[in-house]
Amino acid sequence: MPAYPEEVFAAAVDPVASGVGGEAALFAEYAWTGRTIEYHRRRIQERYGTRPAAEDGEDKLAEWPAEEVCPVQADRGELAAVSARAASRPSSAPSAITTGSGHGADPFPTRGRDDRPMTPDPSAATARPPARSSRLPALDGLRGVAVIGVLLFHTGNLDGGFLGVDLFFALSGYLITGLLLKEVKTAGRVSLVSFWGRRLRRLLPALVVVLVCVTLAVRAVGPPQLVRTTLADGPWVQLNLLNWHLLAESAGYWNRFGSERVFEHLWSIAVEEQFYLVWPLLVALVALGGKRVGDRVALLAAVVSLASLVWMAVLVDPADPTRVYTGTDTRAFSLLLGALVATARVHDLLERTVERAPRAVSGAAAAAAAAVGALWLLADGTTSLWLYRGGLFAHALACALLIGLCTQAPRGPVPRILSWAPLRWTGTISYSLYLWHWPVIVLLSPEATGLSGWWWTALVCAVSTCLAVLSTHLVENPVRFRASWASGGRGALAFAAVMAALALVWVAVPAPAPPAVDVTALD
Structure with missing residues (x-):
């Protein structure tokens, strides 16, 4: 798998925490895995279901044990750490999630895809990440x-x-x-x-x-x-x-x-x-x-x-x-x-x-x-x-x-x-x-x-x-x-x-x- 910046990896896992959203998140996951954006539109909706928030209002995702995760999905501990590091550098996320040339260029160009630069969701910096889990x-x-x-x-x-x-x-x-x-x-x-x-x-x-x-x-x-x-x-x-x-x-x-x-x-x-x-x-x-x-x-x-x-x-x-x-x-x-x-x-x-x-x-x-x-x-x-x-x-x-x-x-x-x-x-x-x-x-x-x-x-x-x-x-x-x-x-x-x-x-x-x-x- 080609090496991508942490911001791309983090956006593929948790677009809100990484400071990007919408199509930018889809593109990040597309760049990370080499899959098409259309593929991930379907798979994100089908496989990444939402989880009700904890009764006390706290997100308990980090407490869930690794052995309880669906093993074909990403490891929460590793990905949460990467997302946290990316979120601490919000200014770097937009430059990484862009098309065209440079460090964040799309390595898998697709015919017909919109090549406009993708910008972060302005509300992402303050929005609470949705309670989401790979636990089935x-x-x-x-x-x-x-x-x-x-x-x-x-x-x-x-x-x-x-x-x-x-x-x-x-x-x-x-x-x-x-x-x-x-x-x-x-x-x-x-x-x-x-x-x-x-x-x-x-x-x-x-x-x-x-x-x-x-x-x-x-x-x-x-x-x-x-x-x-x-x-x-x-x-x-x-x-x-x-x-x-x-x-x-x-x-x-x-x-x-x-x-x-x-x-x-x-x-x-x-x-x-x-x-x-x-x-x-x-x-x-x-x-x-x-x-x-x-x-x-x-x-x-x-x-x-x-x-x-x-x-x-x-x-x-x-x-x-x-x-x-x-x-x-x-x-x-x-x-x-x-x-x-x-x-x-x-x-x-x-x-x-x-x-x-x-x-x-x-x-x-x-x-x-x-x-x-x-x-x-x-x-x-x-x-x-x-x-x-x-x-x-x-x-x-x-x-x-x-x-x-x-x-x-x-x-x-x-x-x-x-x-x-x-x-x-x-x-x-x-x-x-x-x-x-x-x-x-x-x-x-x-x-x-x-x-x-x-x-x-x-x-x-x-x-x-x-x-x-x-x-x-x-x-x-x-x-x-x-x-x-x-x-x-x-x-x-x-x-x-x-x-x-x-x-x-x-x-x-x-x-x-x-x-x-x-x-x-x-x-």
């Missing part, structure tokens, strides 16, 4: 759907709701891979330390709070066996190896969800964390080749996905499919199919399809959503053996396709439905809600509450949601957005201190005495 509401809606499905599954109301975990996997693979590829494109490499630091700030605080609070609650009111399994499972959760720990204990997934464990749902968090450890390393190695990184990442994701599918079909035990359902190696395709859709090759294909056949894209999104919904209604983890011989792969592929289509055509019918405010709100607290819901189910069981059916489900959902809201706003968001100590060297020290303190919990909390065995009864 439909993706929040998908998170909401996923966590609702899991809640309904664990409360016995939707047999196929466990597939919500696969939707989470596909979303994670898509968003993370998009961020990694964008970093390769802009910086030429992947900063693994920075990536893992962001992941820790995103996931660790709420997880630590849940682990400590639930362990203390179980020790205070739980039966002895529940206390023992909690203290035994906790260190493996901390190490992000819980799925392998449970497999080593021969704990069957489909029959172990009961009153004996409060952390067993965190097997999926362990799978994701293992993905976050290995996949960035592979992308970084691919990036060392320099050219066609996106294509090679796409090929890698496709090949490993197929290998994971074959491995699942080989290993599946019809009597108990736990090994293939919770093993990282056999579930990798759920994450990697999302990663595949995030690559430039697939992204460009979807983008061209949206431009040429928008109705067909809307139909494809509806078909993908219908396929996902049908599988959730029909699937059963214990009797649907077809799930492990291609069904889970097909479901993950439908989820990845739905994510890609919602990203490329966010104004379509399906993305609009997924953008329904309650779904979006549920999606914003989905991580904490997932962490809290299973301990609440165990501790507020039907036996403990005297409730059953939908009354019990309503109680579990209400308590879990309250805890998730508190966790999101008091723990997650402050550490992610406002804790300056959570990054750099101080962040590393804080991480080490938290891990050490958490390790002490498993030692300091006293375990109940093992049950006595009456040897005389054995005679």
Whole structure:
């Protein structure tokens, strides 16, 4: 990409903050990308939707985490910094955004375009930038759907709701891979330390709070066996190896969800964390080749996905499919199919399809959503053996396709439905809600509450949601957005201190005495 002055780059991102507006902004984006002005007139209207201002009147855009951004759009932190620098030099913007000759000349002349010099909008210097974001509401809606499905599954109301975990996997693979590829494109490499630091700030605080609070609650009111399994499972959760720990204990997934464990749902968090450890390393190695990184990442994701599918079909035990359902190696395709859709090759294909056949894209999104919904209604983890011989792969592929289509055509019918405010709100607290819901189910069981059916489900959902809201706003968001100590060297020290303190919990909390065995009864 040719080098352009910062003012051109800033105008392409935020025309108001950079001191230009109207046709000048369109031209700036045209000069930056080489696309036609007409193309950007359509794309700006379609893809850069407005976001309501925050209730307190402040623009919260800078607080939004990078992993929540649509990865095929620009990185907010980087672009906001450039826009701010450009805005501090308003006198330079007009000279950069001009046609003709000189530093701001149009490098992509187009027949029939008005070649008059473009001047900044006089009102731009005082006008407040419109609240605008590249965050896609439909993706929040998908998170909401996923966590609702899991809640309904664990409360016995939707047999196929466990597939919500696969939707989470596909979303994670898509968003993370998009961020990694964008970093390769802009910086030429992947900063693994920075990536893992962001992941820790995103996931660790709420997880630590849940682990400590639930362990203390179980020790205070739980039966002895529940206390023992909690203290035994906790260190493996901390190490992000819980799925392998449970497999080593021969704990069957489909029959172990009961009153004996409060952390067993965190097997999926362990799978994701293992993905976050290995996949960035592979992308970084691919990036060392320099050219066609996106294509090679796409090929890698496709090949490993197929290998994971074959491995699942080989290993599946019809009597108990736990090994293939919770093993990282056999579930990798759920994450990697999302990663595949995030690559430039697939992204460009979807983008061209949206431009040429928008109705067909809307139909494809509806078909993908219908396929996902049908599988959730029909699937059963214990009797649907077809799930492990291609069904889970097909479901993950439908989820990845739905994510890609919602990203490329966010104004379509399906993305609009997924953008329904309650779904979006549920999606914003989905991580904490997932962490809290299973301990609440165990501790507020039907036996403990005297409730059953939908009354019990309503109680579990209400308590879990309250805890998730508190966790999101008091723990997650402050550490992610406002804790300056959570990054750099101080962040590393804080991480080490938290891990050490958490390790002490498993030692300091006293375990109940093992049950006595009456040897005389054995005679």
